[in-house]
Amino acid sequence: MPDPHCSSCCPVEPPKPETPMPWPLGALLWLGIILGVGGGAYVLVMWMLSSAF
Numbered sequence: 001m002p003d004p005h006c007s008s009c010c011p012v013e014p015p016k017p018e019t020p021m022p023w024p025l026g027a028l029l030w031l032g033i034i035l036g037v038g039g040g041a042y043v044l045v046m047w048m049l050s051s052a053f
Helices: 004-009 025-052
Strands: none
16 A cells, blocks of 8 residues: 555656657758659659650
8 A cells, every 4th residue: 555645745746748859960961852852853854755745
């Protein structure tokens, strides 16, 4: 049986919810490079198709 004195003056704090870790800078940099290359390739293909016809 827990001590009533201890439970009244020392409340047990509930565990804090886990917070997701932020993405590292390298991952964001690679994501930006991939999106930039993909967007550039898309624009290049659309420009080639429009100038071909």
